[in-house]
Amino acid sequence: MQAQFCDFCQKILLSLINLSVIENGHFLAGANQIQNAQYMQIIQQILFILLAGAASFLFIRKVREIRRNINLGKNKSINDNPSARWKNVLLLAFGQKKMFKKMTPAVLHFFVYAGFVIINIEMLEIILDGILGTHRLFAPFLGSFYNILIGCFEILAALVLIACVVFLIRRNILKIKRLNMGELNGWPKTDANLILATEIVLMSLLLILNSVDTELQALHAHHYTVTGQFWISGMIAPLFNGLNETTLIAIERSAWWLHIIGVLAFLNYLPYSKHLHIVLAFPNAYYASLEPAGEINNMKSVQNEVLYMMQPELAPAATEGDPTTPHRFGAKDVMDLSWKNLMDAYSCTECGRCTDACPANITGKILSPRKIMMDTRDRLEAVGKNIDANKTFVDDGKTLIHDYISVEELRACTTCNACVEACPVSISPLDIIVELRRYLVMEESNSPQEWNMMFSNIENNMAPWKFSPDERDKWAEEMA
Amino acid sequence: MHIKSMAEYTAEGAAPEVLFWVGCAGSFDQRAQKITKAFATILDKVGVKFAILGKEEMCTGDPARRSGNEFLFQMMAYNNIQVLNGYEIKKIVTACPHCFNVFKNEYPALGGNYEVIHHTTYLQSLINDGRVVLKEGGAFKGKKITYHDSCYLGRANGVYEAPRAVLEALDVELIEMKRCKTNGLCCGAGGAQMFKEDEPGKTRINLERSEEALNTGASVIAANCPFCTTMLMDGVKNKEQEDHVQVLDIAEMVLQSLA
Numbered sequence: 170m171q172a173q174f175c176d177f178c179q180k181i182l183l184s185l186i187n188l189s190v191i192e193n194g195h196f197l198a199g200a201n202q203i204q205n206a207q208y209m210q211i212i213q214q215i216l217f218i219l220l221a222g223a224a225s226f227l228f229i230r231k232v233r234e235i236r237r238n239i240n241l242g243k244n245k246s247i248n249d250n251p252s253a254r255w256k257n258v259l260l261l262a263f264g265q266k267k268m269f270k271k272m273t274p275a276v277l278h279f280f281v282y283a284g285f286v287i288i289n290i291e292m293l294e295i296i297l298d299g300i301l302g303t304h305r306l307f308a309p310f311l312g313s314f315y316n317i318l319i320g321c322f323e324i325l326a327a328l329v330l331i332a333c334v335v336f337l338i339r340r341n342i343l344k345i346k347r348l349n350m351g352e353l354n355g356w357p358k359t360d361a362n363l364i365l366a367t368e369i370v371l372m373s374l375l376l377i378l379n380s381v382d383t384e385l386q387a388l389h390a391h392h393y394t395v396t397g398q399f400w401i402s403g404m405i406a407p408l409f410n411g412l413n414e415t416t417l418i419a420i421e422r423s424a425w426w427l428h429i430i431g432v433l434a435f436l437n438y439l440p441y442s443k444h445l446h447i448v449l450a451f452p453n454a455y456y457a458s459l460e461p462a463g464e465i466n467n468m469k470s471v472q473n474e475v476l477y478m479m480q481p482e483l484a485p486a487a488t489e490g491d492p493t494t495p496h497r498f499g500a501k502d503v504m505d506l507s508w509k510n511l512m513d514a515y516s517c518t519e520c521g522r523c524t525d526a527c528p529a530n531i532t533g534k535i536l537s538p539r540k541i542m543m544d545t546r547d548r549l550e551a552v553g554k555n556i557d558a559n560k561t562f563v564d565d566g567k568t569l570i571h572d573y574i575s576v577e578e579l580r581a582c583t584t585c586n587a588c589v590e591a592c593p594v595s596i597s598p599l600d601i602i603v604e605l606r607r608y609l610v611m612e613e614s615n616s617p618q619e620w621n622m623m624f625s626n627i628e629n630n631m632a633p634w635k636f637s638p639d640e641r642d643k644w645a646e647e648m649a
Numbered sequence: 650m651h652i653k654s655m656a657e658y659t660a661e662g663a664a665p666e667v668l669f670w671v672g673c674a675g676s677f678d679q680r681a682q683k684i685t686k687a688f689a690t691i692l693d694k695v696g697v698k699f700a701i702l703g704k705e706e707m708c709t710g711d712p713a714r715r716s717g718n719e720f721l722f723q724m725m726a727y728n729n730i731q732v733l734n735g736y737e738i739k740k741i742v743t744a745c746p747h748c749f750n751v752f753k754n755e756y757p758a759l760g761g762n763y764e765v766i767h768h769t770t771y772l773q774s775l776i777n778d779g780r781v782v783l784k785e786g787g788a789f790k791g792k793k794i795t796y797h798d799s800c801y802l803g804r805a806n807g808v809y810e811a812p813r814a815v816l817e818a819l820d821v822e823l824i825e826m827k828r829c830k831t832n833g834l835c836c837g838a839g840g841a842q843m844f845k846e847d848e849p850g851k852t853r854i855n856l857e858r859s860e861e862a863l864n865t866g867a868s869v870i871a872a873n874c875p876f877c878t879t880m881l882m883d884g885v886k887n888k889e890q891e892d893h894v895q896v897l898d899i900a901e902m903v904l905q906s907l908a
Contacts, residue, residue, distance in 0.1 A: 270832070460754065461750075461753070461754050461805060461806050461807070462804055462805050462806075463750040463753075463801055463804075463805025463806050464750075464754035464755055465714055465715065465755065467755070467758045467759070468719045468723075471719045471720055471723050472723050472758075472759060474720075474723075475720065475723040475724055475727050476727065479727055498719070499717065499719075526832070528834055528835040528837060528854045528857070528858075529848070529850070529854065531834070531854075531857060532837075532847070532851060532852045532853060532854050532856075532857050533849075533850030533851030533852060534847070534848045535848070535849075536848070577848055577849075580845075580848050581847075581848040581850075582840050583800070583835045583837060583838070583839040583842050583854065584715050584800075584840030585800040585804065585835035585839050585840070586800055586804040586805055587800075587804065587833075587834070587835065589804075590804050590831050590832075603715070603717070606715075606716060606717030607717040607719055608717070610716060610717035610718045611717065611719060611720065616716065616717070619844055619845035619846070620716050620718075620841060620844060620845055623713075623716075623841065623844040623845075624713060624716075624718055624721055627708045627710070627712070627713055627725065628721060628724075631673075631706075631708055631725075632676070632677055632707075632708050633673055633708060633712050633844055634673065634677055634678075636676075636677045638704060638707075639704060640677070641671075641676045641677070641703065641704050641706055642654070642671075642676070642701060642703040642704060643676075644671075644675075644682045644685055644686060645689070645701060645703070648650050648652060648686055648689065648690075649650065649651055649652075
């Protein structure tokens with residue numbers, strides 16, 4: 170076994186030496202050359218498997234971390250009415266229904282989305298080729314349908330490329346308002362541009378790859394399955410006319426490797442980026458609220474407290490540390506929010522449709538529903554890192570409220586649901602705002618003087634204004 | 650006209666067709682009282698047997714809950730549900746979308762289950778049933794009118810068509826604002842904002858919305874909510890357009906057009 174392994178290593182070593190010989194332009198005997206190519210192939214396969222393995226390992230580790238972070242949120246059972254939920258997944262996530270409220274970005278985004286989903290079928294072939302050392306594994310099985318398939322992928326790749334260029338222009342040259350607001354300064358803007366640039370590079374590589382492949386096929390290069398031209402790359406192929414086989418192979422291999430390295434790197438970049446929406450948009454649509462938007466979730470603990478106050482006979486015997494009593498009313502920090510609120514934060518792609526529709530933001534208040542989501546994610550990431558470092562969360566003197574989201578922002582909300590309606594991926598910034606307001610009012614007694622007056626009027630006069638309850642039906646008397 | 654209370658109905662051993670939940674704005678606010686009176690007049694004229702709770706009615710707790718004061722909301726909800734269930738109320742109509750939303754979506758979890766109808770929907774069904782008959786060539790026939798979707802009737806509860814159907818029955822020329830229906834812009838009063846000043850900003854929300862409504866060139870801004878009505882009237886006054894442009898609740902428009 171050991172001897173075999175040594176022999177194998179020796180061959181690889183030899184092939185590496187031979188490779189440098191080939192690169193130096195020396196021609197070896199035909200048989201030797203083919204053997205060397207085979208060794209080269211084995212090295213590439215091993216490298217590919219190691220790379221893909223490492224990328225998957227790192228990705229899964231990060232996904233687990235995000236899963237843990239989301240589960241730091243309060244438990245909330247969301248699994249009623251699965252048929253309505255699947256319908257939302259189909260309409261909102263797959264069908265991108267809400268995106269189509271803004272036509273131009275919707276169409277462009279649809280190209281990128283369709284490209285991403287469909288071109289991933291080709292990724293299957295690329296990965297299998299990488300592992301098995303084959304080239305265009307599916308071509309012989311699919312015959313002429315293979316060309317149609319790759320042709321479609323190429324058209325999508327070209328559309329993705331064009332869409333991403335337009336998106337870059339919208340962000341950086343046209344400076345569309347919602348894509349250039351204060352909360353995006355710094356990392357969020359870089360993040361957005363990085364994503365677009367990476368997609369442009371990946372799509373270009375894919376097209377270059379196929380173009381060079383076409384040229385290599387024309388030269389009857391060994392290993393390059395003959396498929397004939399593809400729709401788009403066939404038009405680019407003449408650019409590579411006249412290059413010799415060695416150069417073409419070098420370009421093809423570089424493009425292939427850069428593409429797959431790019432894809433694996435992008436996969437690992439996702440969980441650190443706003444681009445994570447491409448994954449979470451789907452579960453987020455499934456877990457979207459099915460209740461009418463106007464309903465604010467009931468606080469059972471407060472309901473019971475009022476009930477026992479009014480009807481003491483119903484109150485259970487007082488027990489020490491009653492588990493039904495919450496340790497806090499409303500939300501002070503991310504752990505007080507529900508897991509859905511936290512998944513919302515990770516699903517947000519910072520498109521700003523919410524902020525664009527927010528009446529407070531439109532009229533110049535500092536409230537921005539998008540910032541509420543970004544702050545929630547930032548805080549959750551900080552809490553996650555804190556747990557990683559200390560095994561359990563150690564108070565860092567910071568909270569979501571005050572340190573990330575200010576009272577002034579929370580005060581400006583009219584609960585109009587425009588942000589909830591606008592969000593293409595079923596996020597509710599309003600849910601978080603209401604929970605934070607509950608904490609402010611019930612735990613900190615922090616409310617403006619006018620609201621305190623309103624509260625006392627409701628308590629004493631049964632109306633938010635200071636009118637005598639006896640005058641409630643005065644209007645009716647006036648009609649008599 | 651004598652408007653009977655639930656207490657009176659009960660004393661007579663009778664039950665009304667529907668309870669008219671007036672709400673705090675409709676009861677106390679001078680502008681909103683006109684809407685209340687208009688709606689009560691319509692009900693009376695077409696012979697709907699309705700009752701009010703009178704002095705037994707209390708704030709639903711909407712502004713308390715939305716500002717974060719859940720205790721106060723639960724107190725109000727408890728008391729209201731006690732009264733309503735005590736009278737065995739089944740059907741409620743209200744001219745306030747905030748009250749409507751609380752009854753429809755939030756009281757059921759607390760033991761208050763009622764069929765609740767917003768007054769614009771109720772008016773639409775009265776028109777459809779032929780109980781409300783409108784004048785040929787009524788007061789608003791052919792007039793340019795724009796309609797403001799309140800957040801709590803529109804986005805919160807998806808009622809967009811009933812009020813528009815009533816306007817259509819009034820034969821108006823409806824000019825929609827760019828931000829309408831699901832994209833409607835708030836008047837600035839919801840979420841307990843009615844009871845405090847706007848946070849610092851470049852303008853007030855009601856001014857932004859009123860300007861949009863005025864830009865349609867409509868002579869009437871139709872509303873379905875007492876708070877929106879107040880906010881939009883303030884906005885129209887601020888632009889010194891109150892002599893040319895009226896802000897009216899749909900009930901007031903129907904009353905003016907009754908045959």
